[in-house]
Structures are given as structure tokens and as C-alpha cells.
Amino acid sequence: MKEFKGRVVTPGRCSAKAVVTKAGFNTLASLQKALQFGDKTATCNDQNNPDIYGEPLCGNALVLPQTIGSTTGGMVLYCACAMKRQPACMLFTNHIDSLAAAGAILADVWLPDITMPVIDNLGDEFLDYVKTGMTVTIKDDGVVVVE
Amino acid sequence: MILTEKQQQMLNGEQGETLAKVMKTLVMYGEAFGAEKMIEVTGEHNHLVTSFGLKMITPVYDLMNKLIEAGAVSKQTFSVDPRPLDKNVPANFLQNLIFNKFMYSKQDFYEGQLKELGLMDKDAFTCTCYMDEVGNKPKKGDILSWAESSAVVYANSVLGARCNRNSGIMDIMGSIAGCVPYFGLLTDEGRKASWVVKIETTKKPEAQLLGSAIGMKVMEDVPYVIGLDKWLGDELTDSACTYLKDFGAATASNGAVGLYHIDNLTPEAKEQGKDLILENAQEYVITDEELERVKNNYPVIWKDKNAKPKLCFMGCPHMSLQQLKDWTDRVETALKEAGNKKVVIPTVFTAAPKVLEEFNKTDYAERLKKTGVITSYICPLMYMNNPLCAKMPVITSSNKLRTYTTSRYYTDDEILVEITKGGN
Numbered sequence: 274m275k276e277f278k279g280r281v282v283t284p285g286r287c288s289a290k291a292v293v294t295k296a297g298f299n300t301l302a303s304l305q306k307a308l309q310f311g312d313k314t315a316t317c318n319d320q321n322n323p324d325i326y327g328e329p330l331c332g333n334a335l336v337l338p339q340t341i342g343s344t345t346g347g348m349v350l351y352c353a354c355a356m357k358r359q360p361a362c363m364l365f366t367n368h369i370d371s372l373a374a375a376g377a378i379l380a381d382v383w384l385p386d387i388t389m390p391v392i393d394n395l396g397d398e399f400l401d402y403v404k405t406g407m408t409v410t411i412k413d414d415g416v417v418v419v420e
Numbered sequence: 421m422i423l424t425e426k427q428q429q430m431l432n433g434e435q436g437e438t439l440a441k442v443m444k445t446l447v448m449y450g451e452a453f454g455a456e457k458m459i460e461v462t463g464e465h466n467h468l469v470t471s472f473g474l475k476m477i478t479p480v481y482d483l484m485n486k487l488i489e490a491g492a493v494s495k496q497t498f499s500v501d502p503r504p505l506d507k508n509v510p511a512n513f514l515q516n517l518i519f520n521k522f523m524y525s526k527q528d529f530y531e532g533q534l535k536e537l538g539l540m541d542k543d544a545f546t547c548t549c550y551m552d553e554v555g556n557k558p559k560k561g562d563i564l565s566w567a568e569s570s571a572v573v574y575a576n577s578v579l580g581a582r583c584n585r586n587s588g589i590m591d592i593m594g595s596i597a598g599c600v601p602y603f604g605l606l607t608d609e610g611r612k613a614s615w616v617v618k619i620e621t622t623k624k625p626e627a628q629l630l631g632s633a634i635g636m637k638v639m640e641d642v643p644y645v646i647g648l649d650k651w652l653g654d655e656l657t658d659s660a661c662t663y664l665k666d667f668g669a670a671t672a673s674n675g676a677v678g679l680y681h682i683d684n685l686t687p688e689a690k691e692q693g694k695d696l697i698l699e700n701a702q703e704y705v706i707t708d709e710e711l712e713r714v715k716n717n718y719p720v721i722w723k724d725k726n727a728k729p730k731l732c733f734m735g736c737p738h739m740s741l742q743q744l745k746d747w748t749d750r751v752e753t754a755l756k757e758a759g760n761k762k763v764v765i766p767t768v769f770t771a772a773p774k775v776l777e778e779f780n781k782t783d784y785a786e787r788l789k790k791t792g793v794i795t796s797y798i799c800p801l802m803y804m805n806n807p808l809c810a811k812m813p814v815i816t817s818s819n820k821l822r823t824y825t826t827s828r829y830y831t832d833d834e835i836l837v838e839i840t841k842g843g844n
Binding site: 297299305321355 | 444449470590604672675823824
């Protein structure tokens with residue numbers, strides 16, 4: 274078990290299995306098929322990301338350095354939240370990027386019933402330590418416990 | 421964040437609950453990036469990324485309805501990304517059924533919403549809104565609230581406007597409130613380069629391949645590219661701008677680049693030169709071998725990797741008028757050399773409706789038509805999102821289209837061979 278400290282972007286607590294991508298998370302490429310055709314598990318469809326291609330994202334703790342790709346990214350993430358297909362939380366090792374921030378904030382402001390805690394600045398050591406399948410728990414003040 | 425009195429009143433709900441939420445969204449967005457204030461949006465028009473009436477994105481329509489009902493419409497008129505459908509583009513009965521009944525069945529409804537929110541005009545659907553023919557070309561220094569990664573990177577880098585890589589929906593929030601949080605690419609510091617990219621190729625690098633390599637390397641950082649002026653010259657000619665359009669789209673989609681500087685060519689690099697490079701900037705050297713390595717690493721996810729291509733898309737991002745003319749010449753010449761009268765693979769060139777309108781006034785249009793090439797205003801990406809289209813072996817020279825779909829990337833020269841002679 275190891276504890277890491279990041280910064281709270283959108284608040285909340287959760288405990289979920291980690292799905293880890295060491296490459297940038299392409300939100301549109303990863304989620305568009307899932308949202309378009311009603312895949313409730315939101316399976317990652319990004320062919321360029323072997324770390325998580327085919328992994329279910331809904332309800333899991335998505336660990337990522339940052340998101341990349343199309344500027345529809347935030348809108349896609351917002352829709353995933355509204356349709357309840359979002360990751361349980363998003364844990365960024367880097368500073369959050371503008372697209373992911375938009376998606377998380379739009380959901381936080383405009384979807385009062387939806388919670389998707391987002392923590393950023395967790396650092397490279399966090400990305401080295403956490404592996405897909407480990408349990409990740411978000412506590413208060415940006416503390417993340419991995420076991 | 422310090423807000424003006426007017427902004428604070430909006431946040432406090434004095435102009436209604438919906439506008440308060442708009443301002444709260446922008447404030448939280450700014451706080452995530454340490455913004456200390458808002459800055460006025462000064463661009464004449466906005467540009468939005470969400471152009472498609474996809475059946476499943478009802479949360480977007482619901483939000484737009486809330487804005488319309490509250491009278492929270494855009495203070496600027498706006499252009500928007502391309503439409504998803506065009507009957508000119510080949511599609512069989514089943515593909516059309518999926519397009520019209522299951523995918524984009526809300527297109528008319530959504531276009532109605534866009535009109536109420538401030539759409540420039542009925543033809544303002546393109547990812548290259550900055551083309552002269554389209555009329556949404558910001559000035560140097562303009563503050564924008566745009567989305568569409570390829571348009572943002574072009575506006576920042578080639579036109580010298582200032583815009584963050586805003587997301588869909590966040591784009592319209594800025595033009596409703598009339599301000600955006602001041603951070604990132606809006607600031608002088610945020611426009612400095614943390615990468616130096618040295619071009620050491622023996623020939624002009626393929627725009628979309630070079631952009632892909634740089635995007636994947638620098639991710640969201642700002643690269644300062646040295647040595648490209650050797651191939652593009654030191655003036656922003658039509659040809660250089662076209663190159664940079666395609667290059668930028670690849671940096672933005674294969675990575676997350678929102679701004680690049682080209683030594684001796686782009687406006688800020690011309691003014692400030694290497695002063696734009698941060699201390700301890702990382703270095704990336706581009707050689708012929710490096711570009712080959714990048715290209716060879718692209719996955720080919722066709723079921724039959726040796727399948728004969730059934731469709732070719734050119735124009736992601738949309739082609740310029742000059743690009744359409746140049747490709748007309750190239751296709752004609754290559755067909756003649758191959759002894760063919762028409763392209764051997766159904767081929768679609770996409771461009772903005774107003775660029776196509778201008779193109780159709782020239783004799784090139786009839787010449788291109790004779791080669792069998794189809795012109796369209798659609799977004800090829802939205803076409804390829806149809807699962808039945810995704811199963812087809814489609815080729816493209818767009819690294820953006822390759823990234824988001826099952827289409828296979830070829831360089832421009834390879835594409836020309838494929839469509840005029842047949843490569844497989």
C-alpha cells in the first residue's frame with residue numbers, strides 16, 4: 274500500500290480498480306464508439322493506445338498522464354458523465370489539460386447528480402507504482418491510496 | 421480569481437441562474453490553471469467544434485436548450501465544424517440507414533439550435549473557418565474562445581491569435597460570457613517553446629507525418645521548429661499556409677499541440693526569434709529515418725491488411741482552394757501517365773462549402789470531375805464513425821483521420837499512386 278498526494282480539481286471520494294495508461298488518453302478515440310453505440314462498460318476503443326485498448330473504463334479509476342487529441346474531448350467526457358458511462362475517477366500524474374478539465378468541470382457544474390472526482394499532479398512515481406487492476410482509493414484533500 | 425464587477429454579478433446570479441452557471445464554469449476552468457483574471461474575447465467570430473447531430477449526445481442538446489431558453493446565446497456569431505452527411509459521398513443502403521436513422525438523426529434539430537445560438541450562416545460548417553472564402557479569420561493578437569484542435573493550432577501559430585485548446589461546449593461558454601480565463605496560450609509566458617525541433621531531412625518532410633512525429637513527442641508543449649523554412653520559405657504564402665494547416669492538424673491530433681513556432685516563418689518567430697525558446701528546452705531531431713520510424717509504427721487495423729482500398733479521403737482538415745487546384749493537376753497528370761481516364765479507387769476531396777463554391781467557379785472543377793474524384797463538404801471522420809464504413813479499407817493522407825478511425829495512412833505521393841494506378 275502506498276499513499277500519494279495530488280491536487281483536487283473536482284471533489285469527491287471513491288474506491289475503484291485502476292486502469293492505467295502511460296500514454297496520453299485520447300478521449301474521443303477512446304470513448305466515441307462506446308457513447309455512440311451504447312456500450313455500457315465504455316470499452317476503450319483507441320487503437321493507438323495498447324495500454325488500455327479494449328479495457329472497460331466505466332466505473333474504473335482511470336490513471337493517465339493527460340488527455341490528448343480532438344477538442345471534442347471535454348464534450349465527450351461530459352456526455353459520458355451524463356450517460357453514466359464515466360470512469361469512477363480520473364487521476365492525472367501531470368497537471369490536468371484543458372480538455373479534460375473542461376469535461377470534468379462541465380459535469381461538475383451542469384450535472385448535479387453526477388460525481389467524478391478528479392485529482393491531478395500525482396507525479397511520475399504514482400504512474401510507475403500503480404498498475405491496472407490495483408485498487409485506488411481517493412480520500413480527502415487529494416490523497417490517493419493505492420493497494 | 422479577481423473578477424470585474426460585471427463578471428461577479430453574473431457569477432452571483434444577477435443575470436439569472438444559467439448565466440451564473442456559465443460564469444462558474446469559466447471560473448472553475450480558470451482556477452484549474454491558476455488564472456487570476458478573465459480577459460475579454462476580442463475575435464469577431466467564434467468557432468465551435470460540435471457540429472454533428474449525433475443521436476446519442478442528448479446531454480449536449482439538453483444543455484444547449486437550457487442556454488437558449490435562458491437567452492444565454494453567443495455574443496459573437498460563429499462557424500462550426502463540418503456537417504457529417506453528404507449524399508455525394510458513396511454509401512450503400514445499410515450505411516445510409518445507420519447514418520440517417522441511428523447516428524445523425526438529430527442533425528436538423530441540432531442545426532436549429534446552432535442557428536438560435538448564433539451560427540454565422542447556413543454554410544459556416546468547416547474545420548478550416550480561417551480560409552479567406554469562409555470569412556472567420558482572426559487578426560494577430562485577437563483573444564478567442566475557439567475549439568477544434570486544428571483550427572486552434574492554426575489560429576495561434578499561423579495567424580498569431582491567442583486561444584487555448586478549449587473543448588466543445590467550453591467554446592461557447594466563453595462567447596456567451598464575453599470573456600475567457602487568462603492562462604496558458606493566452607499569456608506571453610505560455611507561448612514560449614519548451615522544445616526545439618531541428619529538421620535535418622534530405623527532402624521536404626511530409627506535413628502530416630512531421631506533425632504527427634512532433635505531436636507524439638512534445639504532447640501539449642510548444643515546439644520551436646528550426647530548419648523548416650529551408651523547405652517552406654520565409655513568407656506565409658498560400659502554399660506555406662496549406663502545409664502548416666496540415667502539419668498543425670497532425671501535431672494537435674497525434675499529440676495535443678496548441679501552438680508551434682516555425683523559425684523565420686510564423687509571426688511570433690519572425691518577431692522574437694529564438695527568444696521564444698525557454699531555457700533548458702528539450703531537443704528533438706527529425707531525420708528521414710525518424711519519419712520513417714514514426715510512419716512504420718502506425719498500426720494497420722484492417723481485418724485484411726492486403727485488402728484493396730475501397731475509398732480514399734483527402735481533406736482532413738478541409739482542403740484549401742489552391743490545394744484543390746494543385747490536386748486536380750496532380751491527379752490528371754498521374755492518370756495520364758498510368759493510362760487511366762478515371763481514378764481507380766472512389767476518391768473524395770473535402771473542403772469548406774464556400775471554398776467548394778469558389779472552386780466550382782473555376783474550370784478546375786469540371787476537370788476534377790472528369791477524373792472521377794468527388795468533392796464534398798463533409799467531415800470524413802464522422803463518415804468513418806459509421807461501423808459499416810469503419811469495416812471498409814479506407815485510405816487517407818490525413819494523420820488526424822488515421823488517428824481517430826480505421827483508415828490507413830499513406831503519404832500524398834503514395835495516395836496519388838493508389839488512386840490513379842492502384843497500389844495493391
